Amino acid sequence: MEDVSGSYDRAKEVKEFDETKAGVKGLMDSGGTKVPKFLVHPPEKLSSSSTPTITDFQVPLIDLDGLDEDLRRVQIVEEIHKASETWGFFQMVNHGVPNRVMDNLLQAIGEFHEQPKEMKMKWYSRDSKQRVRYYCNGDLLVAKTANWRDSIAFDFQDGPLDPEALPSVCRQAVQEYTQHVINLRDVLSSLLSEALGISSDYLAGIECMKSETLVCHYYPVCPEPDLTIGTTNHSDPSSLTILLQDNIGGLQVLHQGHWVDLPPRHGALVANIGDLMQLITNDKFKSVEHRVLAGRIGPRISAACFLYPSATHRFKPYGPIKEFLSSDDLPIYRETHLGEYLAYYKSKGLDGNSALGHFKLT
Numbered sequence: 071m072e073d074v075s076g077s078y079d080r081a082k083e084v085k086e087f088d089e090t091k092a093g094v095k096g097l098m099d100s101g102g103t104k105v106p107k108f109l110v111h112p113p114e115k116l117s118s119s120s121t122p123t124i125t126d127f128q129v130p131l132i133d134l135d136g137l138d139e140d141l142r143r144v145q146i147v148e149e150i151h152k153a154s155e156t157w158g159f160f161q162m163v164n165h166g167v168p169n170r171v172m173d174n175l176l177q178a179i180g181e182f183h184e185q186p187k188e189m190k191m192k193w194y195s196r197d198s199k200q201r202v203r204y205y206c207n208g209d210l211l212v213a214k215t216a217n218w219r220d221s222i223a224f225d226f227q228d229g230p231l232d233p234e235a236l237p238s239v240c241r242q243a244v245q246e247y248t249q250h251v252i253n254l255r256d257v258l259s260s261l262l263s264e265a266l267g268i269s270s271d272y273l274a275g276i277e278c279m280k281s282e283t284l285v286c287h288y289y290p291v292c293p294e295p296d297l298t299i300g301t302t303n304h305s306d307p308s309s310l311t312i313l314l315q316d317n318i319g320g321l322q323v324l325h326q327g328h329w330v331d332l333p334p335r336h337g338a339l340v341a342n343i344g345d346l347m348q349l350i351t352n353d354k355f356k357s358v359e360h361r362v363l364a365g366r367i368g369p370r371i372s373a374a375c376f377l378y379p380s381a382t383h384r385f386k387p388y389g390p391i392k393e394f395l396s397s398d399d400l401p402i403y404r405e406t407h408l409g410e411y412l413a414y415y416k417s418k419g420l421d422g423n424s425a426l427g428h429f430k431l432t
Contacts, residue, residue, distance in 0.1 A: 091194040093206035093220035105294045127330045135164035151265035158343045158358030167250040178243035183288035201225040209419030218364040227281040278309045280380035289370040300362035302420040308344035308376035318370040324359040352390035
């Protein structure tokens with residue numbers, strides 16, 4: 071895919087790459103030592119950009135131990151409120167998902183992506199309606215520049231998946247992990263409701279965190295990490311995202327105009343507020359930009375569980391919660407539904423701009 075003619079045809083290069091069905095890992099497996107042009111980002115989008123990285127800030131760490139004790143619960147709710155309001159991110163320990171289950175999932179993700187290409191190709195698809203699909207860059211065909219990562223996604227929004235529909239190499243690990251995450255989802259739904267100052271079953275009642283999509287990312291070692299990025303800066307379209315990451319690092323959160331490292335911690339999970347949560351809370355909770363750097367150490371493996379409205383609520387209009395509105399607090403966003411929001415989000419790709427702006431009333 072080297073440009074020898076002096077004229078560069080990005081569409082042709084992307085098409086040829088996509089047709090290999092081998093992802094960026096395939097570039098490395100074939101002996102690649104250079105990052106292809108369609109993966110090269112402009113300098114201002116990379117770690118050397120004018121937005122500095124800073125180490126003085128720390129993403130909040132919240133211990134969920136003692137959740138059933140009244141005084142301890144009040145403290146945890148306050149910590150979640152503060153983190154969701156100021157950071158949009160927090161790490162969690164003692165969250166109820168066993169270390170064994172998390173470690174097994176990370177290992178299984180690695181085993182899937184490290185199979186021979188021929189073993190993975192049958193799962194490769196750009197059809198977002200496929201409930202299990204392997205792909206490289208969901209926005210590959212619309213983004214100006216691609217990211218250095220491959221993914222396999224499991225869509226549980228329409229209910230449980232037939233075990234036989236899952237790749238055998240990661241079947242058991244995915245099933246076990248998602249069951250534990252469902253339990254954690256229900257806990258966080260109550261805690262976030264209380265943090266908003268409304269009844270503990272409010273978010274459960276409107277079913278804005280009822281279904282899950284698990285997306286498992288694989289970031290191969292990169293030969294030129296200064297030229298590309300693992301994941302472009304973006305916010306998530308979900309109501310909430312629960313992230314499991316391995317020990318490699320590279321995740322950064324934008325806070326007060328600075329990129330802040332979110333270092334891995336064994337046994338911890340990361341939670342971040344998504345766009346839909348910011349919309350329904352009328353900006354009380356913040357959906358914050360984050361990114362993943364490419365690196366020479368790795369591979370880096372992560373699993374993001376995106377929590378969305380239930381399948382039966384896919385076309386239900388969601389707008390700012392009426393309890394938060396007054397003559398002094400007018401709605402910032404118009405009502406939208408999940409189908410409309412995701413369609414717009416996917417159409418623009420991970421371009422570094424929040425999709426929320428499209429839904430603002432003024």
